Amino acid sequence: MPVSALVITLSAEAAQRTRALAALRDHPRLLLGSVLNGTRVPAVLETDTLGEGIRVVEEELPAIEGVLFVDVVQVDFSDVDPAAEALPLPRRRRREDAA
Amino acid sequence: METDRRTLMKLAAMAAATTTVNRLAQAEPSVDATAGKGGNWQKAPCRFCGTGCHVQVNVEGGRVVAVAGDPLAEVNKGLCCVKGYHVGLALYGKDRLRTPMLKRNGTHVPISWAEAIDIIAGRIQKDPKGFAVYGSGQWTIPEGYAALKLVKGGLGTNNIDANARLCMASAVTGYVSTYGVDEPAGTFTDLDKCDVVILWGNNPAEMHPVLFSRFIDRRARGEKVTLIDIGTRRTRSTDHAQHFLQFKPNSDLAIANGIAHLLLERGTFDEEFVRKHCNFRQDTAEPSLQGQPMTLQEYRKALGPYTPEAVEKLSGVRAADIRMLADLFANKELRITSLWCMGMNQHTRGTAINRLVHGLHLLSGHFGRPGDAPTSLTGQPSACGTVREVGTLAHGLPGGLVVTNEKDRAITEQLWNVPAGRIPAKPGPHTVAMWRNFSTPADQGGDINTVWVQCTNPGQSLPNLNALFNPSRKLADKFLVVSDVYPTATTKDADLILPSALWVEKNGMTGNSERRTQQWFKMVPPPGEARDDVWQLIAVARRLFELGNEGMKDKDGQFIFRQLDATGREVPIWQWEHYDDINVDERLFNEYRLFTTHKHKNLAPYREYVKARGLRWPVVEQPDGSWRETQYRFAEFDDPFVKKGEGIQFYHSVTKDDRALIWFHPAEDPPEKPDAEFPFWLCTGRVLEHWHTGTLTMRIPQLRRAMPQAYVEMHREDAARLGVQNGDVVVVESRRGKLELPVWMDGRGSPPPGSLFVPFFDERMLINLVTLDAHDPISKQPDYKKCAVRVRRRPEGARP
Numbered sequence: 001m002p003v004s005a006l007v008i009t010l011s012a013e014a015a016q017r018t019r020a021l022a023a024l025r026d027h028p029r030l031l032l033g034s035v036l037n038g039t040r041v042p043a044v045l046e047t048d049t050l051g052e053g054i055r056v057v058e059e060e061l062p063a064i065e066g067v068l069f070v071d072v073v074q075v076d077f078s079d080v081d082p083a084a085e086a087l088p089l090p091r092r093r094r095r096e097d098a099a
Numbered sequence: 100m101e102t103d104r105r106t107l108m109k110l111a112a113m114a115a116a117t118t119t120v121n122r123l124a125q126a127e128p129s130v131d132a133t134a135g136k137g138g139n140w141q142k143a144p145c146r147f148c149g150t151g152c153h154v155q156v157n158v159e160g161g162r163v164v165a166v167a168g169d170p171l172a173e174v175n176k177g178l179c180c181v182k183g184y185h186v187g188l189a190l191y192g193k194d195r196l197r198t199p200m201l202k203r204n205g206t207h208v209p210i211s212w213a214e215a216i217d218i219i220a221g222r223i224q225k226d227p228k229g230f231a232v233y234g235s236g237q238w239t240i241p242e243g244y245a246a247l248k249l250v251k252g253g254l255g256t257n258n259i260d261a262n263a264r265l266c267m268a269s270a271v272t273g274y275v276s277t278y279g280v281d282e283p284a285g286t287f288t289d290l291d292k293c294d295v296v297i298l299w300g301n302n303p304a305e306m307h308p309v310l311f312s313r314f315i316d317r318r319a320r321g322e323k324v325t326l327i328d329i330g331t332r333r334t335r336s337t338d339h340a341q342h343f344l345q346f347k348p349n350s351d352l353a354i355a356n357g358i359a360h361l362l363l364e365r366g367t368f369d370e371e372f373v374r375k376h377c378n379f380r381q382d383t384a385e386p387s388l389q390g391q392p393m394t395l396q397e398y399r400k401a402l403g404p405y406t407p408e409a410v411e412k413l414s415g416v417r418a419a420d421i422r423m424l425a426d427l428f429a430n431k432e433l434r435i436t437s438l439w440c441m442g443m444n445q446h447t448r449g450t451a452i453n454r455l456v457h458g459l460h461l462l463s464g465h466f467g468r469p470g471d472a473p474t475s476l477t478g479q480p481s482a483c484g485t486v487r488e489v490g491t492l493a494h495g496l497p498g499g500l501v502v503t504n505e506k507d508r509a510i511t512e513q514l515w516n517v518p519a520g521r522i523p524a525k526p527g528p529h530t531v532a533m534w535r536n537f538s539t540p541a542d543q544g545g546d547i548n549t550v551w552v553q554c555t556n557p558g559q560s561l562p563n564l565n566a567l568f569n570p571s572r573k574l575a576d577k578f579l580v581v582s583d584v585y586p587t588a589t590t591k592d593a594d595l596i597l598p599s600a601l602w603v604e605k606n607g608m609t610g611n612s613e614r615r616t617q618q619w620f621k622m623v624p625p626p627g628e629a630r631d632d633v634w635q636l637i638a639v640a641r642r643l644f645e646l647g648n649e650g651m652k653d654k655d656g657q658f659i660f661r662q663l664d665a666t667g668r669e670v671p672i673w674q675w676e677h678y679d680d681i682n683v684d685e686r687l688f689n690e691y692r693l694f695t696t697h698k699h700k701n702l703a704p705y706r707e708y709v710k711a712r713g714l715r716w717p718v719v720e721q722p723d724g725s726w727r728e729t730q731y732r733f734a735e736f737d738d739p740f741v742k743k744g745e746g747i748q749f750y751h752s753v754t755k756d757d758r759a760l761i762w763f764h765p766a767e768d769p770p771e772k773p774d775a776e777f778p779f780w781l782c783t784g785r786v787l788e789h790w791h792t793g794t795l796t797m798r799i800p801q802l803r804r805a806m807p808q809a810y811v812e813m814h815r816e817d818a819a820r821l822g823v824q825n826g827d828v829v830v831v832e833s834r835r836g837k838l839e840l841p842v843w844m845d846g847r848g849s850p851p852p853g854s855l856f857v858p859f860f861d862e863r864m865l866i867n868l869v870t871l872d873a874h875d876p877i878s879k880q881p882d883y884k885k886c887a888v889r890v891r892r893r894p895e896g897a898r899p
Contacts, residue, residue: 003105005112005167007120007178009312012321031109033117039319042116044109054181054805058787068339069315071178071308074115074167075185 004053005073006043010035011066020066029056039068119170119177142169142712143619144609145183146602147790149236149477150174150287150307151611152183153712156603158622163187163603172712174287174615180308182790185799189601190623192798194586196598197627207596212628212638212675218595219580220642222549223254227650231258231533231547235554236266236479236486238632239607240616241687243485244497245636245660246553252515253640253650253659257502257527258547260493262555263479263486264530265562268878269444270475271487273453276380276388276877277461278759279751280698281487281499284732285436285472286613286715290314292470293436295325295427299456300351300442300884304335305787305847307440307476315339327424329354329416330442331782331884332812332856333849342420345851348780348885350414352448353766355455357410357421358428360402362462367429369464373761376747377461380760386450386876389753393763401763413766428463434470435460440478441784445883449875451764458761467734467747477612478791484610484617488700488716489691493533494526498694502526507697514693516653529879531872534561537577538570551580553632554599558589559792559862562881563872565836582632587794588862599632600625601795606684608708614715614729618708621679633687634678641673662686698751699740769885770873773853777833777887779817780854783870784883786847789860797860809861810843813890814852818844821892828893831855833886836868839893855888 008024010017017039024032024043033042047053053075061070139159145152153172157165166187170177199215200207223230232246238261250259274281290296290313303311317324318339328340329351337343346354362368379398380390393401407418427433437460443452457473465471477483490496500507508522515521528536528547534557539545561567571577572592581593584601604625608618625631637660644651644658653659662670662681671677685705692702701717703726708714714728719739721727731737733749741748749759773780788806789796796802811831813823823829823842830839840857850856857866871886 003108003112004184005116005119007116009316009319012319031113033113033120036117036120037320039321040120040316042113042120044112044116046105046109049801054788054801058181058805068319069308069312071312072168072181072184073119073177073179074112075165 002047002049002053002075004045004047004057004075006045006057007071007073008041008043008061008067009069009071010039010041011068012039013066016066020064023064024061024067115167115177119168141620141622143603143622144480144611144617144713145179146186146189146480146795147182148307149479149482149612150309151480151609151613151615151617151713152179152309153617154179154183154186156187156622161623163190163623169712174611174713175309178309178312181787182796182802183309185802186602188799188801189795190604192585194798195626195629196584196586196590196596197629198598199628200596202594212630215595215597216638216642219551219639220646222578223639224643224646224648226548227254227648228256228258229546229548230254230256231528231537231550233530233533233550233552233555233557234259234261234486234491236261236263236477236482237554238481238485238491239609239684240481240484240489240691241608241684242553242632242636243481243489243491244687244691245633247489247491247495247497248515248659249636249640251496251502251522252511252517253643255521255523255650257493257523257525258533259491259527260530260533261486261491262530262557262560263482264492264880265445265560265883266441266478266880267444267475267482267487268880269446269449269453269875272388272450272875272878273457273475276390276450276753276760276762277454277457278733278749279753282483282614283472283474283612284466284734285474286730287313288730289436289470289472289474291317292434293324294433294470295327295435297327297329297424297435297437298336298340299329299437299439300331301438301440301476302330302334302336303438303476304339306478306785308787310476311336332851332854335847342423344416344420346414346416348782348854349446349448349769349772350766351443351452352455352764353405353410353413354416354421354424355452355459356402356405356766357407358425358459359455359462360405361407361422361425362428363399363402365425365429367425368462369431372464372466373462376749376758377761378754378756378758379763381763388877390760390762398761398763401765428459428465431464434468435465436470437473438476440476442884444475444880446880447770447873447875447882448764448767449880449882450877451762454760454762455764457759461759461761467731469731475612478785480611481609483612483614484608488610488695493529496522496694497691498696499698499700500694510697511694515659516655517659518654521650530561531567531874531879531881534567534571538567538574540574541576545577548576549578549580551582552589553582553635556583556587556589556792556794558587558592559865559867560859562867562870562883563835564865564867567872582635583794584629585794585798587792588865597635598627598629599635600629604629605631606682608684608688611713615713616702616708616716617713618705630675631678633683634672634675637683638673769882771871771887772885773887777889778853779888779890781831781833781869781886781888782850782854782856782884783859783866784856786858786860789858791860793860793862797862809840809858809864809866810846811840811890812846812848812850812856813842813844814850814854815844816852817890818842821890823892829890830893831857831869831888831890833869833871833888835871838864838866838868840864855890
């Protein structure tokens with residue numbers, strides 16, 4: 001399971017920031033550190049796959065109101081076999097399977 | 100045990116994130132990135148874009164197992180984007196090329212390196228003038244330098260160009276014709292200092308996310324920073340902008356002229372700055388870098404038609420917004436940074452729009468102070484370091500010298516110790532011309548018969564592939580050699596494929612968008628028989644030397660790549676088993692840096708870059724023996740080459756009077772625009788997850804899963820009219836070619852009605868079958884951002 005270190009930048013607007021922090025604290029894959037400088041919070045993301053990590057970093061977290069940006073600091077994939085995360089089937093194969 | 104290990108991993112990750120946040124808060128490096136982490140961590144710049152983030156790479160058992168942002172790196176301050184933090188996995192795709200392969204009877208079969216080198220050398224020896232090298236902004240600096248020396252210093256031709264022609268050439272001609280010398284005056288530090296960022300057809304939130312996050316961080320801390328997005332479609336960057344000014348494709352020149360018009364008519368331009376530091380210029384009948392003089396009054400008159408209301412009609416941008424931009428430029432209290440990338444450069448009027456944006460900064464005096472800068476961002480890790488600085492273009496020589504200048508040729512021939520007159524004065528073919536020539540039969544003038552491609556994928560990235568690339572693959576006498584790390588659209592039809600080492604499988608140096616030269620050491624072995632591109636070039640040169648090619652000898656009869664060891668004996672670096680006996684990168688770089696003083700692009704010795712996370716040139720030795728980098732060029736407070744008391748000095752001025760040029764260019768129609776037959780605009784570009792043609796990122800399963808295939812972005816109104824929904828497959832067709840793509844509405848980007856966007860990363864869906872090869876008359880850079888297409892539903896029952 002890959003572990004990623006993140007820096008999440010929050011809105012300067014207090015109410016938005018509070019709501020964002022609450023949502024982040026409720027996130028089952030995230031471990032939050034202390035908010036520093038008022039708007040930046042260090043975080044650790046643990047996911048089953050690297051692919052899921054990308055989805056969380058690129059889609060899920062930025063969609064939270066009050067989250068301005070998500071930067072990645074580090075990823076440890078020492079216990080991940082990249083090839084074990086199967087790719088989506090080629091398009092033609094998917095259609096054939098669906099049929 | 101596993102729980103303990105995972106707990107430790109998480110603690111280490113939290114420590115890394117916390118350290119980075121602290122580092123960002125202090126804005127100064129505080130700790131060594133690898134301290135306390137254990138394992139074998141070494142520095143390297145990221146392999147992908149031109150931001151030049153530094154990462155720390157952890158190697159265990161000969162494999163890269165972890166990547167961390169480098170807190171000591173000023174560029175990224177410990178942060179990475181989603182591509183950067185997967186960069187280590189780019190090495191380990193299952194289909195890495197591992198052995199040379201020759202096409203025989205339509206099939207690629209393995210051959211030995213000796214045979215491969217013999218084949219290339221044999222073809223060059225038979226017809227040196229029919230041989231060309233097509234390189235890359237992904238070449239390391241020593242790779243580009245070796246290729247340039249082989250072609251221009253050895254073979255005595257100028258038959259070399261690089262893919263940066265496709266991405267940066269208009270930025271080069273913009274800088275050169277404005278300031279007399281290439282590359283930005285400012286640096287990324289401007290993003291920390293500016294009050295306003297103007298994005299000119301640029302989407303850094305996805306393409307340069309680490310830079311974008313610097314700006315976002317300032318805003319999050321409560322600083323007032325205004326972001327203005329001037330673009331043809333909404334992107335993720337737009338989401339963060341206070342102002343989105345959507346303009347009609349190709350009308351950006353009108354917008355720039357409209358701002359300049361108001362500055363002059365209102366008298367709010369910086370008269371003193373202009374009087375002291377600027378001349379005015381306009382094009383001659385045959386466009387050139389020098390143009391012809393015009394007076395301020397003539398300039399004002401030329402801008403007369405560009406009233407805000409007229410610009411609104413031309414561009415679609417509201418007159419009130421043109422006034423808002425003019426107000427910002429008129430305010431000297433503000434610091435304004437303009438950023439652009441492919442939107443302005445991939446443009447048939449690319450040189451012109453580059454000049455106009457520089458002109459706005461000069462006219463308004465928003466220049467020469469931290470935060471006040473016009474800056475072109477680069478898309479490749481060494482488009483600046485290798486292509487622009489080493490000079491691996493048809494007209495280039497190292498250190499900003501050019502083949503058309505007799506003195507520059509003489510300097511180069513002297514430093515290379517080759518006979519005077521070796522380097523021709525006429526530039527070689529630029530990229531489009533080279534590939535058009537290669538795709539033309541010999542009896543019709545196609546005299547380039549062998550092209551060696553390194554580190555790039557023209558079979559996917561060239562525009563109008565059916566004209567520039569595909570025909571050559573059906574001509575028996577055209578021989579294509581490709582050095583690469585994975586199978587690509589180019590290797591598929593290559594005659595000879597050479598497997599290359601990638602990133603930390605070799606030593607390397609690159610140069611990023613802010614003039615920062617970076618260095619790393621080899622950390623892991625390349626797979627199979629893959630070898631360094633520098634070695635491949637030197638091995639071919641040596642074989643030519645052995646075949647008696649006079650060009651491979653210097654004036655003393657010695658091999659042009661001769662290297663001696665500490666005892667004075669020649670090291671046979673052309674033999675792979677001896678290649679690592681010395682640090683060839685160090686030797687080549689220290690030779691190259693001797694060129695860099697002539698245009699004040701001074702580089703330090705190799706050893707200084709080993710110690711640093713990059714240094715921004717000019718790097719000048721201080722009395723105490725240390726080396727000082729330069730953040731702001733042409734400004735006395737930082738640039739050591741500005742005369743004391745001058746304040747600002749454009750010391751490479753085109754007009755030889757220390758002044759920069761403010762150009763006038765009229766807005767003009769593009770070579771192709773939508774009509775009744777082809778009613779849509781097509782724009783092409785990149786996506787966050789994939790880098791350029793996807794050769795590396797499509798091998799990283801996680802990135803491929805996140806963005807598995809190309810698509811066509813379409814406005815909901817157009818989709819309704821065509822009767823298509825998300826995921827439906829449509830045929831996108833131009834006068835040059837067609838392809839099928841699934842529709843995506845309301846996705847990452849939102850084009851307006853009548854416009855489409857297609858990314859170019861997917862080799863199964865080659866959008867460059869459709870694009871146009873029309874190019875800028877000066878930079879010769881093609882326009883990938885606008886051509887006319889039509890769209891229809893794929894007929895029922897049609898096979899994909």
